[in-house]
Amino acid sequence: MSILRKISGQGIAAMKKTDLLLRARNCSNISKELNFETLSVKETRPFVFHVELNRPEKLNAMNRAMWCDIGKCFTALGDNPDCRVIVLSGAGKIFTAGLDFSDSSSLTSAFEEHADVARRCNALRKTIKLYQDSITSLEVCPKPVISAIHSACVGGGVDLVVAADIRLCSSDAWFQVKEVDIGMAADVGTLQRLPRVVGSDSLARELCYTARKMLAPEAKECGFVSRVCDSRESVVNAAITMATEIASKSPVAVQLTKRSIVYSRDHSVQEGLDHILDWNMTMLQSEDFMKAMMAQATKSPPPAFSKL
Incomplete structure (x- = not known):
């Protein structure tokens, strides 16, 4: 079991290193763009x-x-x-x-x-x-x-x-x-x-x-x-x-929140409710919602969310 943990730990460390390298490369490209x-x-x-x-x-x-x-x-x-x-x-x-x-x-x-x-x-x-x-x-x-x-x-x-x-x-x-x-x-x-x-x-x-x-x-x-x-x-x-x-925070949640606030400002309350209804029937199936709910239920640290 300890060997499996070691291998798993090495794999996670390698993934983190790869992610950091990719992020550094992406940031370099972004700064140029x-x-x-x-x-x-x-x-x-x-x-x-x-x-x-x-x-x-x-x-x-x-x-x-x-x-x-x-x-x-x-x-x-x-x-x-x-x-x-x-x-x-x-x-x-x-x-x-x-x-x-x-x-x-x-x-x-x-x-x-x-x-x-x-x-x-x-x-x-x-x-x-x-x-x-x-x-x-x-x-x-x-x-x-x-x-x-x-x-x-x-x-x-x-x-x-x-x-x-x-x-x-x-x-x-x-x-x-x-x-x-x-x-x-x-x-x-x-x-x-x-x-x-x-x-x-x-x-x-x-x-x-x-x-x-x-x-x-x-x-x-x-x-x-x-x-x-x-x-x-x-x-x-x-x-x-x-x-x-x-x-x-979850980029899914934050970006939809902004979208809904901007939309609702220029529409009636009911139109705003209909707007968020149509979006959330999809967004509530997102992995972000599942991760956040699990962290809340288990009193775990806030999760890291994937890019959107």
Whole structure:
């Protein structure tokens, strides 16, 4: 029996070693694939990816390249079985200054290339739709997205974080829906998502009509963020710690939970119940459910779950 145990132990050790080697190789491949001009992407913990807005010299202002990178990045991570949770933060002094006005080529080109108003509108529509889809990529990504915000989060930055699942911020953070100050209405998600996030139509309208700054204490009080930390470093660490805990759970359970929450937000209670009913009649047959139930019943440590 002892020989069998020894052989079994050697087999398990070999499997673990092989798994580690494969994981290291996969992580290397992933880092190569997720190479973006305006974002820094790295796996900070097993199954936890950290995405940083990475134009610190430009205060992370959102140029066309960044809008495109965001959409591609969250779509890729959504399809990546090695990713279960995403932390989003900004490099440098602030989270983001919002739209990069020095990169106006995508807007002005419509006027330069077309004399006809219909054709200019068609070109602008394509650009706006590109930016909308970029922001929506966080919401439709099946993996939870935790935003860790420090200092200024302006204009397009608010669009970005309201599409995330969870928002944490530093004590020096402030938020500003800036668009009315530049003669336009926010058009890539804030007007649609902010009232639902704060749960107050009145407050959302006030912020959007006045373009005033909302500081961290008010953001916490109204539920815009769920936690305020001391500094940029502490808020990023808190987000990674939270992401690590979520990543230890069943990816089947977590991803279906996100899918159901997003669906139910835009549908009636009964439609939401029908939606989860149709999904769970399949998901309750998953090995994740069996493993978790057995661990609970036997008071065993939480199980390790396979990639999804």
